[in-house]
Amino acid sequence: MTDIDHIVRKIAADMAQEQDRGRVADYIPGLACVDPNQFGIAVITADGTIHVAGDGDTLFSIQSISKVFALTIALGKVGDALWHRVGREPSGSAFNSIVQLEQEHGIPRNPFINAGAIVVSDVVLSGHRPREAIGEILRFLRQLAHDDTIFIDDDVARGEQDTGFRNAALVNYMRAFGNIHNPVEEVLGVYFHQCAIAMNCRQLAAAGRFLMMHGRDPVTGHSIVPPTRAKRINALMMMCGHYDGSGEFAFRVGMPGKSGVGGGILTVVPGVASIAVWSPGLNERGNSKIGSLALERLAAATGWSVFNSRG
Template sequence: MDIDEILEKVADAVEPHRGGGKVADYIPALASIDPDKFGLAIATKDGACHKIGDADECFSIQSISKVFTFSLALQKVGDGLWKRVGREPSGSAFNSIIQLEHEKGIPRNPLINAGAIVVTDHLVENGDADATIEMLLRVLRDHAEDQSVDIDYEVAKSESETGARNRSLAHFMASFGNLDNEVEVVLSAYFRHCALALSCSQLARAALFLAFDGKDPVTGERILTPQRCRRINAVMMSCGHYDNSGDFAFRIGLPGKSGVGGGVLAIVPGEGAVAVWSPGLNDAGTSTVGSIALEALVAETGWSVFG
């Protein structure tokens, strides 16, 4: 299989759709991103990175960061995580508060905002959000083999200033006793990890371990147990795109996670990790052109987990 040749076909397939969707303008720092941007990178087990378009330009990965905090929380607390967050699809918007009231402050899964706030709470020790972010950056830089990975602090500030809904979610969960740390401490870490800026190339490389049962195939490092890796992929498949998760599984058939910065991470078990970026979003907050690109990629490669 010639991946570079396939990527050229993918580029041709998305070209008529470039600029489609709506940029996430409710976060002011993201409102000015050029909607015509498009990049895609595939990291494979031999350490190669195949890419097209703007694959080396950094963008705000937003909720894709939840995959990595989820992984770290599983490493830290194991199955104890499930006492405070569920693993069912939400069927609701990513920042919905309705289900929290019905379910007594227990979020549906770790990949919606409320669930990711609880996951972040698990990672904050002794009320030190700064130490949590420093740890996360060390981990991501190691996974990506790139020490330049960092946070876009303008985006983090913008998210904090417009974060009333996330504050509501956090305070609501705290009222049910589902946060151990102070709300603003947890949100300080949460807003910053959602503002991580990576390129498609860095993101695909950082997530490569998820395609190989939790082991980095390039360095040989065991990052997660196979069982926990499979659980992360399962939650990504069923919950990675909020109320668009079913359609994504139907069209693309890969575990994935989208972010409102226009990025989408997809995992191809046994093959590699794919990261795509195009800022325009569909109504559910998933990249319009990114989804088209992944659908074209799967059609050309047959990489769907459903065969």
């Protein structure tokens, strides 16, 4: 029987010794001063056992990992109609690129690049005031993690609003094509605040359990999404969850995952485990350098992979 606790603790110890830790996302003021020497990991298995090591209880900005949960809400609101406004293909471009939007008439390639996530924010916002839409996303995460202490870091949100010129360009460009229906300032406000949610690895792994359990909350037994939708969200995470590094992540790790420039990565092994890692230094693709390495080591040690009969 695999000793998950031993594996998790060994990975944390090994990651502490790694010298090349990447570079923090210094273009976001609230992230620029985060210590890159930190590393946390949390693994929650299907039976509810929790394994935490390193800085797994340290809060960090989840950034683009929030896109998974916003997408889940948006699909609950409009269903497959969402795919008329957002594609389902890997981008092959940087997460904040505007080039494809021009070529593809304002339809983002997938919901996990910034442009696609902004359209998702527009869907979540529709029919609400911005504060209500932001509150809905926060409540959903608290519900999934069964933790009411999860909060939005207002300083990070404010810093993103002050410096988010590329995102402002993206939303205005899509508005010109008719793919944004609400005022651009309100859409950006929702997007920036969802990215500024602060969580730790333990909370994030808990929030991802419904995707591990085929759409069901393992604590209450209630359905969060139908199994087919959970499968499709996992498929999008596998194909698009690491921007133009998604293929490399699938090759090395083999788990559906979503990264954020705060250094976090949420991964799911359906029916087996929900996993969160965090280390703030990023590689050249904008994904956690140490976090990606840790997940590669975890997959090798456990055999957890959607491409492995044990996973």
